Amino acid sequence: MTDMISNQQNENSAIDDQYIFDIHDFNLWYGSDQALYGINMGIEKNKITAVIGPSGCGKSTLLKTLNRMIEMVPNVNTSGSIKYDNADIFSKKQMVEDLRTQVGMVFQKPNPFPKSIYDNVAYGPRIHGIKKKKVLDEIVEKSLRGAAIWDEVKDRLNQNAYGLSGGQQQRVCIARCLAIEPNVILMDEPTSALDPISTLKIEELIKELKDKYTIVIVTHNMQQAARISDKTAFMLTGELVEFTDTDTLFSNPKDKRTEDYITGRFG
Numbered sequence: 001m002t003d004m005i006s007n008q009q010n011e012n013s014a015i016d017d018q019y020i021f022d023i024h025d026f027n028l029w030y031g032s033d034q035a036l037y038g039i040n041m042g043i044e045k046n047k048i049t050a051v052i053g054p055s056g057c058g059k060s061t062l063l064k065t066l067n068r069m070i071e072m073v074p075n076v077n078t079s080g081s082i083k084y085d086n087a088d089i090f091s092k093k094q095m096v097e098d099l100r101t102q103v104g105m106v107f108q109k110p111n112p113f114p115k116s117i118y119d120n121v122a123y124g125p126r127i128h129g130i131k132k133k134k135v136l137d138e139i140v141e142k143s144l145r146g147a148a149i150w151d152e153v154k155d156r157l158n159q160n161a162y163g164l165s166g167g168q169q170q171r172v173c174i175a176r177c178l179a180i181e182p183n184v185i186l187m188d189e190p191t192s193a194l195d196p197i198s199t200l201k202i203e204e205l206i207k208e209l210k211d212k213y214t215i216v217i218v219t220h221n222m223q224q225a226a227r228i229s230d231k232t233a234f235m236l237t238g239e240l241v242e243f244t245d246t247d248t249l250f251s252n253p254k255d256k257r258t259e260d261y262i263t264g265r266f267g
């Protein structure tokens with residue numbers, strides 16, 4: 001009996017270890033308009049999870065909820081639960097700054113600060129109290145290397161980040177995110193403002209990052225989801241219609257609505 005209990009506990013902890021986010025029966029309203037309906041979803045650690053679906057289906061809303069950025073919008077109400085690392089993200093004990101340190105975000109349009117490349121990347125660590133130049137230098141180099149842009153910018157770290165191309169700016173923004181050592185990186189259509197070559201570079205980078213980070217990416221681009229993600233969630237009008245291995249979702253969807261969407265019959 002004791003063995004049975006300890007086995008069960010082991011199994012449960014294996015399950016807990018597998019998922020970094022556990023979303024349970026989650027609903028969200030903007031004022032009186034409901035945008036998310038009964039979402040149940042586990043986000044696996046060190047995997048790339050793509051969220052796809054037609055415009056307005058709630059992809060960004062779901063993504064922005066995961067690090068509580070959604071609270072910047074007034075009159076948002078929620079029900080149900082979201083756990084990050086087994087703790088309720090909405091609990092009073094959860095400091096929102098801590099959550100956002102662990103769950104970083106990269107946006108659709110590259111949004112560097114009007115500062116030097118160095119200062120962009122050092123911004124987060126400085127806010128966290130790191131002042132020593134040597135330590136900051138190391139973080140900046142490591143983060144820029146992690147974002148696969150070190151070689152392109154190492155000789156112009158003191159130049160304004162606005163002088164970089166869009167694709168380079170987005171990689172600096174990813175470096176800025178890496179510099180605060182998150183566990184999860186949320187990406188909201190990170191390549192939609194980029195040309196195809198920059199897009200491929202970012203896609204390669206995302207695949208490399210999954211060794212160290214859990215990535216959730218919202219994308220309009222189904223080919224992109226198929227190319228880079230392990231898991232894909234298909235959403236429609238605020239509902240999670242289907243969520244499974246990417247290969248399965250694209251080759252053998254269970255729901256007619258998923259099939260219609262991926263075969264281009266709507267959306």
Ligand SMILES: Nc1ncnc2c1ncn2[C@@H]1O[C@H](COP(=O)(O)OP(=O)(O)OP(=O)(O)O)[C@@H](O)[C@H]1O
Pocket residue numbers: 030033035053054055056057058059060061062073220
């Ligand atoms: N700040 C807001 N205030 C009120 N309603 C909002 C707000 N942001 C989004 N919505 C509504 O919530 C629903 C989901 O929007 P959301 O932006 O999450 O969809 P999406 O799937 O990310 O769309 P897109 O692909 O076009 O970015 C839509 O009906 C949208 O109009």
